[in-house]
Each structure stands twice: as C-alpha cells, then as structure tokens.
Amino acid sequence: MSANSRLTIAAHALAWIGLYQRQGHEVATSEKIAASANTNPVVIRRLLGELRRAGLVESRRGAGAGWSLARELGSITLLDVYEAVEPGPLFAMHRTTPDQGCVVGHGIQPAMRGIYQDIEETLRHELARVTLEKVLRDVLAAPRQPL
Amino acid sequence: MSANSRLTIAAHALAWIGLYQRQGHEVATSEKIAASANTNPVVIRRLLGELRRAGLVESRRGAGAGWSLARELGSITLLDVYEAVEPGPLFAMHRTTPDQGCVVGHGIQPAMRGIYQDIEETLRHELARVTLEKVLRDVLAAPRQPL
DNA sequence: GCCGTCGTAACGGTAACCGTTACGACGGAT
DNA sequence: ATCCGTCGTAACGGTTACCGTTACGACGGC
Secondary structure (H helix, E strand, O other), X not given: OOOOOHHHHHHHHHHHHHHHHHOOOOOXXXXXXXXXXXXXXHHHHHHHHHHHXXXXXXEEOOOOOEEEEOOOHHHOEHHHHHHHHOOOOXXXXXXXXXXXOOHHHXXXXXXXXXXXXXXXXXXXXXXXXXXXHHHXXXXXXXXXXXX | OOOOOHXXXXXXXXXXXXXXXXXXXXXXXXXXXXXXXXXXXXXXXXXHHHHHHOOOEEEXXXXXXXXXXXXXXXXXXXXXXXXXXXXXXXXXXXXXXXXXXXXXXXHHHHHHHHHHHHHHHHHHHHHHOOEHHHHHHHHHOOOOOOO
C-alpha cells in the first residue's frame, strides 16, 4: 500500500493550532505550521482547506489572518480528519470488470465488497476512538531531548 | 489514500486456483487466471510470485506447468495475503523530519507511531478473521444472472 | 492605499502500480 | 534429443496521486 502522509500532517497541523491557541494566540498562520512540519505553506493551506470544508477549522483573511479551530480538540477524532482528507476506499476493486462468464469473475466483486466494508467499518471505529486531544497529550508526553 | 487492487487480485487468483483444483485439475496457468481477472498473465505471475515467497502457493515449470495451492484455502487468511503483497505501513510519517525545536514537531512522530501501531494491529486482526475459504464461499453465494 | 495572509491555479518531480512486450529457463512429451 | 507450453523476470511506457514550489489575485484590518 502506497501510504501517504496526509493524515499525519493534518493531525500535526491541528495539534499545533490547538496548542498555539492554548498559549493565548488568536490565529495560526500556514507559514508557522509549515515551519513546524518542515514543509511548504501551500501544502498546509491545501490540507487545512479540506479540514475547513469538513467544519473542523476556520480561516480568516485580510490583515491578522490565519487559522483557528472550529471545534475543541477533544471533540475532533482521527476519523473526522481521515474522512476529510482521505477520499477513496482502503482497498480497490479490479481496474477492469472481471470475466462475468467465470464463476469467480462474476462473484468476486460482491464478495470482496462485503468483506472490505466490514474491515473498513472496524478501521473507522478505531480511528473514531482517538481524539486530537489525545494526540496532543501524546505529543507533549514525548521525552525531552537531554542536554 | 491511493487504494490499489493488489489484495483483490491476489484473493481472486487464490480463490480461482482453489475452485479449479476442487474441480479435479492439477495446476492452474497464469493465462487462465488472467482471463478470469481480465488482466495480463504477467500481472498474475508477479503477484503469485509474491504469494509463493510467502509459502501460500507453489509453481511447476516445464510442460504441464502452472500454479497450485501450498495450503488449504481454509488455512489462508487475508492477513497472509496482505502481508505477502502489501509492503509498507498503512499511514506514513512526514517525508522530512519535523522541526525538532518545536514541541509539536518533536513529539508528533512518536505519538502518531504509537497510535498507528494500535490501529494497524486492529486491521491485521480483522484481516486474519477472513479465510480464503470464506472468500470462495461468498463468491459462490453471489446471485446468478437471471436469463 | 498598504501589506500580510489566504485561496488557488499551474507546473515539475517522484513514486507506485499496471499493462505490455520480450526472451531465457525449465521440463515433460514425443 | 528436440519440441513446445509455461514460468520467471527484465524493461519500458502510461496513468495516477502526492508533494513541493512559484505565482498571483482576493481579502480586510490598519
């Protein structure tokens, strides 16, 4: 599976904004988030744009612009982020339709669809158990670098 | 997530070989399997090669060559197939290391690694619950096309 | 009107997967 | 000993997704 880092970067951005706001700041800029994640501000803006469409964050334009949470970290789960950022299903069917004249070719897609649905349901359930609040807690629990 | 069809095609091939053998045949050729899956024989040979490395199938060369199961369908699970054909982890970390001077940048990777490990463990558990015997059963249970 | 930031288009690089062609290797069948 | 069907595998091109980057208009406090 060609894994991608979209969920990781999105969680990073949300945790960063959440901590930033708890430190008393109003809005976070894509530039600062990008510096923490060591990537390009446009990458952050693109991802946060998808989170905004899902109602997880809000953005202000003009002077003093930036991003803020639309919900508390404790009410956002990894499933919310996953659904906002990962479009397709986990496993794909055949690219071309199998031979419908063959028993296996005819029955394989309904069979796999049902099996995959169950598995993805379990995955979603697991993702829903992890809040961004817990992510931030785990982040802050990481051992400090000794001098 | 850019889903791929490797697990689906591999399961298709195994179910096809299993049914073929139950019909009394010795070995299955990549050409016949490819015809059922509506793809190229080389694609099947590549995938079955990975399943052979995992000890799930065997291949014979020379005249009357082809593929056969190395284990009963009931003892092969989707997890066996998944591990044989899907190399990497489900979710990836940042492409570049985050800013270690930032609290979030420093703690995000250990945090996400732990969370992802739990989730993937659950996924593997679900995959292990489905045997290829069940896949073939579901395939054969698909409704016939009415005339 | 200025200026910082968002929003978004556009482009190139990278990587994975798939389909295809090609060809040597193997080993029963004759 | 030769033949022939199949495997095993390399090589190449096409497609797609994601990422990084540049560019530039839109917005809105000041």
